[in-house]
Amino acid sequence: VLLIIFMISAPLLTVGVPVELPKTEASAVETTDKPITVSIDQNGAIFIGESEVRWEQLAIRVAEEGGEKARDKAVFIRADGRAPYQAVARVMARLSASGFTKLNLITDTAADEPAEG
Structure with a gap:
């Protein structure tokens, strides 16, 4: 239940907090609402x-930010x-316990990483 949805999303967001996202090979998830x-x-x-x-x-x-x-x-x-x-686990658990069910972890794509061999 801690990780209800472990969907990897890779859209480029322009959020002002600088974070170094982990790299994965997952594809982007489409969403119609502003997350x-x-x-x-x-x-x-x-x-x-x-x-x-x-x-x-x-x-x-988070509830205030999302509005109705x-x-x-x-x-x-x-x-x-x-x-x-x-x-990360505490944030996801708190949101899940508060009724938020569409939790998505954002990552960078690993396509630019050199292959090890």
């Missing part, structure tokens, strides 16, 4: 858009590859 973006930097700090959010206010702020039917919207989680796994 809610939650970012986690390398130190575990949480951001919605460009605004830092305290842990206690996470679910409330926020829990039906996609939530894109952009976690720095160097962020502690615990920080």
Whole structure:
């Protein structure tokens, strides 16, 4: 239940929090609604858009950001590859427990990586 949806999305988002996304070979997921973006930097700090959010206010702020039917919207989680796994897991668990079901982890594509051999 901790990772309800482990869908890998690779659209290029222009969010102001600089994170170094992990590389994967997954394809992009199509979405018609504007997603809610939650970012986690390398130190575990949480951001919605460009605004830092305290842990206690996470679910409330995501709901405010999404407006009506926020829990039906996609939530894109952009976690720095160097962020502690615990920080990412806690954010996903908090959102899941608050009724958000469309959680998506954002990554970069690994197509530009040189093959090891």
